Amino acid sequence: MGTKGKVIRCKAAVAWEAGKPLCIEEVEVAPPKAHEVRIQIVATALCHTDALSIDPAFKGAPLPVILGHESAGIVESVGPGVINFKPGDKVIPFCAPQCRKCKFCLSPLTNICKNVVTDQELMADKTSRFTCKGKPVYHFLGVSGFSQYTVVSDINLAKIYDDANLERVCLLGCGFPSGYGAAINNAKVTPGSTCAVFGLGCAGLSAIIGCKMAGASRIIAIDINSGKFPKAKALGATDCLNPRDQNKPIQQVIAELTGGGVDFSIACVGGSEVMRAALDCTTIGWGTCTLIGVAADDNDLTISPVDLIMGRTINSTFFGGWKSVDSIPKLATDYKNKKFDLDALVTHTLPLDKINEAYDLMNQGKR
Incomplete structure (x- = not known):
């Protein structure tokens, strides 16, 4: 040029x-x-x-x-x-x-x-x-x-x-590999499992795609904007919940819907209250919570050791766990x-x- x-x-x-x-x-x-x-x-x-x-x-x-x-x-x-x-x-x-x-x-x-x-x-x-x-x-x-x-x-x-x-x-x-990879690479969603995805922006919708691709049997989508629910369902969500429409904490609603909590939750919102709810909605024994969202510096997440002693796991993801130079061309070809x-x-x-x-x-x- x-x-x-x-x-x-x-x-x-x-x-x-x-x-x-x-x-x-x-x-x-x-x-x-x-x-x-x-x-x-x-x-x-x-x-x-x-x-x-x-x-x-x-x-x-x-x-x-x-x-x-x-x-x-x-x-x-x-x-x-x-x-x-x-x-x-x-x-x-x-x-x-x-x-x-x-x-x-x-x-x-x-x-x-x-x-x-x-x-x-x-x-x-x-x-x-x-x-x-x-x-x-x-x-x-x-x-x-x-x-x-x-x-x-x-x-x-x-x-x-x-x-x-x-x-x-x-x-x-950024958005797609972060959400999709959170499900595939970090949470390692398994066939037949139950999942909850908090936040239905690009990363959250991509996480739903990842959960479906991994074979999850139930995918619960959570957002305070119900207008996002039709697209979430089109991409694989089986249930959609608006926390503002509930008369109890969303983690309690999810636990009751799933007989004790989901196997995997993915938090795609940068707020500690949402991250805490995402952890709390997982089942004891083996529940895994994966964090994507970036929170403000003063937005600390408080976790009791008891939550982890009871078998829950919490992790986070950067760029969905993908080694970028190796993986992005492959993801582009998958889209093609x-x-x-x-x-x-x-x-x-x-x-x-x-x-x-x-x-x-x-x-x-x-x-």
Whole structure:
């Protein structure tokens, strides 16, 4: 492309202040350096983590920052040392790097990479590739998908098939693998089991898909927005409950429905009360609760040792337990082969200029 080696000027949604709407600005995107890839972003999905990261109650992203971490795009240019990508490749960037070299990447016990805690706000050389109005702008979770162009590390990126629908496979950058993997990889849902999924956003609906794929016989979907229930049932939920419609705690309702509690629960909401309910609704003896949602810093989860002594297990997931570089191309191919339906997870499609309107829709539960 004619832009190789040059600064690209493009639109981006910049967060200048915590708790304030994003501003559509012209930003400069520098060329990629060693082991970096510059991408034209075609589609980005919304995630509550983006909004939470600039919430004044949450110690999140440094400012100014370009948010967005659930994206798909096309490689514009590559930096020195990049061997797995070339201009024109369709790719999915993600917040879960896989260097394939550190002790974590080499272990089958985790999908965490040591780079996940070091190179998320700036590039490996501790500088930004973004500037706006003469000021450097921070990256976000290694992606910054709310820009028409971004620069990512080549360990935060996966190439996918050439005819991929980028407006759908962008969901493979976070929401779908997090929920689907929570059921398949972390909870390890078993055939014939009973499950409860709290929160019916993208991650929760994806968890329902995972529970159904694993052969669960009963999948209870829980959300305070009953408008989400038809889609949950279409994707595999057998029961839908709105806690606001009950005259007793939701965990008690679920326990009574299931003869003592479900085998597996998955909490896809970032609040300790919901997480606590998800644990409490599991059966004693072997009940497993898996946490996905990100809570505010002061939102502690209190657990009594008795809960665990009685046989319950609680765990959490990062990116659904998938080793990203290895797994995302396979998940993309599974979607192409109609193993699961990403189309059902998309509710609205808006241009970048209307990103604040998109967040309003999400906060109203209409995504």
